[in-house]
Amino acid sequence: MQSKAKILLIYTGGTIGMSKDFETGALVAFNFGQLLQHVPELKLLECDIETVSFEKPIDSSNMNPEILGSLAATIEKNYTQFDGFVVLHGSDTMAYTASALSFMFENLSKPVILTGSQLPIGDLRTDAKENLITAIQVASLRENGRSIVQEVCLYFEYKLYRGNRTTKVNAEHFQAFNSPNYPCLVESGVHLKTNLSLLLKADFEQKLHVQYTLDTNVVILKLFPGISEVVLAAMLSIKNLKGIVLETYGSGNAPTEEWFLSLIQKAISDGLHVINVTQCSAGSVMMGQYETSTELKNCGVISGKDITTEAAITKLMYLLGQDHTKADFKLIFEKSLRGELTE
Numbered sequence: 001m002q003s004k005a006k007i008l009l010i011y012t013g014g015t016i017g018m019s020k021d022f023e024t025g026a027l028v029a030f031n032f033g034q035l036l037q038h039v040p041e042l043k044l045l046e047c048d049i050e051t052v053s054f055e056k057p058i059d060s061s062n063m064n065p066e067i068l069g070s071l072a073a074t075i076e077k078n079y080t081q082f083d084g085f086v087v088l089h090g091s092d093t094m095a096y097t098a099s100a101l102s103f104m105f106e107n108l109s110k111p112v113i114l115t116g117s118q119l120p121i122g123d124l125r126t127d128a129k130e131n132l133i134t135a136i137q138v139a140s141l142r143e144n145g146r147s148i149v150q151e152v153c154l155y156f157e158y159k160l161y162r163g164n165r166t167t168k169v170n171a172e173h174f175q176a177f178n179s180p181n182y183p184c185l186v187e188s189g190v191h192l193k194t195n196l197s198l199l200l201k202a203d204f205e206q207k208l209h210v211q212y213t214l215d216t217n218v219v220i221l222k223l224f225p226g227i228s229e230v231v232l233a234a235m236l237s238i239k240n241l242k243g244i245v246l247e248t249y250g251s252g253n254a255p256t257e258e259w260f261l262s263l264i265q266k267a268i269s270d271g272l273h274v275i276n277v278t279q280c281s282a283g284s285v286m287m288g289q290y291e292t293s294t295e296l297k298n299c300g301v302i303s304g305k306d307i308t309t310e311a312a313i314t315k316l317m318y319l320l321g322q323d324h325t326k327a328d329f330k331l332i333f334e335k336s337l338r339g340e341l342t343e
């Protein structure tokens with residue numbers, strides 16, 4: 001008989017563990033021990049759960065590479081002792097954290113599942129309990145002594161998604177996330193329905209390696225009709241800037257005005273990496289499909305294909321933390337490293 005799965009529950013902060021400050025009316029983080037008192041059901045789960053909390057829980061708007069690093073270190077330190085990890089995290093930047101962790105963890109072979117909630121766990125109508133309980137159940141799924149999920153995921157409102165495919169789409173609905181370009185991995189109904197063929201398969205010969213370096217000399221620029229030469233020039237002249245995620249129109253289209261193209265061309269010749277992602281909530285960049293993207297392709301702009309902006313910016317920070325030639329950088333970026341884009 002298989003022994004019980006061992007799950008480490010890591011509390012970083014977020015609404016799930018907050019309560020109302022009655023003086024100000026604002027939601028503030030409270031003690032993790034109290035959080036667990038609200039979910040006695042955890043004792044009924046078929047797994048052993050240990051918990052650890054950030055000393056100072058954060059609202060996820062305060063997430064940054066340093067804090068991401070300590071989260072990754074907590075998982076790395078406990079990696080061999082546990083079968084899976086559930087990370088309680090604010091929903092606001094959860095898609096960024098899930099994307100970043102997916103790149104930072106090379107050769108991951110155990111589940112790292114992020115979840116949170118729209119209402120605090122103590123709230124009568126909370127979505128926190130279902131999210132927390134099912135995230136733990138999914139992290140505990142095993143076959144032949146190995147975890148079934150072997151990647152970084154996000155669980156919210158009855159669905160498990162590949163983390164680096166997600167984006168927060170609603171600040172109010174319980175269904176706060178979407179994975180526009182990749183189907184969900186597990187659906188929770190009366191039974192857990194796992195789409196095995198969609199899951200990443202780990203290479204058990206390889207050891208986990210965590211890359212902690214994320215280069216923050218990057219920026220996201222969303223195009224809009226009316227963007228001016230001074231604005232683009234100012235952005236591209238930021239000191240030490242190494243990479244830019246350019247949110248373009250439709251299938252990767254941008255103005256064909258001379259000033260625009262020559263600024264992009266010059267930035268690339270000066271060594272900047274320019275990634276083309278679409279502003280559309282679903283679909284893919286296809287440079288060359290229209291005249292308005294052919295020049296971008298000719299300049300050496302990198303295609304983000306159907307990657308989300310969250311995954312693009314974190315992949316950029318991750319790859320800039322390594323040493324690649326310009327040509328290699330483009331090749332690697334356009335490849336799927338952790339299932340974040342469709343090749």
Ligand code: ASP
Nearest residue numbers: 014015059060090091092
């Ligand atoms: N502001 C909160 C956070 O992201 C919202 C949430 O937890 O859902 O930390």
